[in-house]
Amino acid sequence: MTRPESAGHDYDVVISGASLAGSAAAILLARRGVRVALLERRSDPQAYKVLCTHAITANAYPVLDELGLIPDLEKAGAVRNEARWYTRWGWIVPKAAPAGPELPYAYNIRRSTLDPLIRAHAARTPGVDLLLGHQVTGLVREAGRTVGVRAATPQGEREIRARLVVGADGKDSAVAKFAGVPARSFENGRFGYLAHFRNLPLHGGIGQTWFLEPDMAYAFPNDDGVTVLAVLPDKKRLPAFREDLEGSFLEFVRALPEAPPVDSAERVSKIIGTIDYPLHSRKPTAPGVALIGDAALTSDPLWGVGCGWALQSAQWLTEAVASAATGTGDLDRALAAYARTHGRRLRGHQQLAVDFAKVRPFNPMERLIFSAAARDASLARHMYLFASRLIGPLRFLSPVAVAKAAAVNFRHRGA
Structure with missing residues (x-):
């Protein structure tokens, strides 16, 4: 069991990386009474991630709403992300059902707009100290667990102690490396x-x-x-x-x-x-450490899921550890709960992405679903929900969905 009283702490949580995942986690944790140091290696508050799809899938809309960012995004000109997909059977064009609600959505917005916006929001949140120009150079460890970080700053190296260190520092996470958390790497056959x-x-x-x-x-x-x-x-x-x-x-x-x-x-x-963007998967926790965003899981950029998963993983971590991070619960048990949620929600999606990154044509099941979705409005909506990561692979390829796709294609062949 974690004994948070065993050492003095400068903060409850130290987060390395002040982009989407890190800033979101800082805001959500601080609102629950957690004292957060949000470290960003770059000194420019306007810094942003350059290589990105600039898409936030609809699964992350509830997180944006909880963060209070929806009005700011709309004001900044973010575009609600409707979509259509070309296949050899024609275009799949998801549309809301005639008597149903509108399709779920989130936003397309450039990271040059989004990153400074959410970082500034974090800096204004009571309980968050945004520390720019702080690059993690090592972890502080005691009795086999991490209890803080060492960081290079413009004023020299400093040590910051905390009950929990969060790596929100991208696919090449320094926190993961210093914590000894290896990455499983899968080749991406596309550039x-x-x-x-x-x-x-x-x-x-x-x-x-x-x-x-x-x-x-x-x-x-x-x-x-x-x-x-x-x-x-x-x-x-x-x-x-x-x-x-x-x-x-x-x-x-x-x-x-x-x-x-x-x-x-x-x-x-x-x-x-x-020219080389492999898919990475890491165990999202270690003693005293949690990984969120690309630090925990980096998927194929063609699916545009990175931003959405960064925001969701920040929310899942907050819900699991907020109480324990303040010293009133078992942190190890809370981290285990976060790891279970992360795996349950994302493992199946990542497995499909890894398989598709092998640069192959559609397999028989994909041919069945994609061809039917190009011919049937309800299956187009079903595919939209999966592409938005609002349903998982098991529901996407459920017996009911497969049977309906087969029936649609049979009718089309007969016609």
């Missing part, structure tokens, strides 16, 4: 490049995703009239693609079905990307 465009109209004014089997592409409208356009081809195409990056990027986009008119749009960013 990716993206750029930002202004005056790039999209069909219906909503996000588009192209399943080209095995290549992928997407275009998401964002705040300030900027559209993020990304291509994710098979790595076999990489040598030829890199010979002329701009030409290859534009040629790929022009060849898309119902391609957005990229030649008449204004490109307002460099073409940036990554």
Whole structure:
């Protein structure tokens, strides 16, 4: 059992990383009476993550609402993220049922807008000390558990003690490394490049995703009239693609079905990307340590789930540990509860993403569901709920859904 009274603490919780997951966790914990040190290695409060899909899936809307960020996001011009997906059977276009509620949504918003917004919100939250220019260089350990961090600062190295250290420091998490938490790594068979465009109209004014089997592409409208356009081809195409990056990027986009008119749009960013983005999974806890966001699980960027899972994992951690972090409960038991929730909610999604990252065409089950969703409105909505991570793989591929898809395709074949 954790004995929080065994050592003095500067804070209840130290969080390394003041982007989405870290800032969200700091806000939610502080509202529950937890004293939080929020460390950010960069000194600029306007710093942001550059390589991102800029999408927050609908599963994270309740977290945004709890954080009180919805009005600020709307004011900043965040775009509600409707979507349509191209497949070889045609377009899947989810729409609300005629007599039903609107489809759940969250937002597309550039990280250059979102990161400073949520970080400033955290800095204004009573109980949170935002410490910029603080880079974790090691952990303080006693009796086999972590009881704080060492951090390099503009004034020199300092030690900050806390009952709990949270790693919200991304896929290459220093906290995870110092805590000895290894990552299981899975190869991603695609590479990716993206750029930002202004005056790039999209069909219906909503996000588009192209399943080209095995290549992928997407275009998401964002705040300030900027559209993020990304291509994710098979790595076999990489040598030829890199010979002329701009030409290859534009040629790929022009060849898309119902391609957005990229030649008449204004490109307002460099073409940036990554040629190697493996999927990582880590055990999300260790004695005195919790991992959230990409530090715990990094999925394939083509699904746009990273921001949503960062916010959700911050909420799950808060709900599990807030009481124990103040010294009134068993922290080890609380961390175990967080780890169970994290695994139950995300493991199945990650397993499917790992399999699809092998750069294969659709398997028989995917062919069944995707083809039926292109032909049936209720199955299109069903797929939308899964893509928004509001339902898990077991419900997505439930016997009822599979039977309905088979019936839809049978009727289509008969017609």
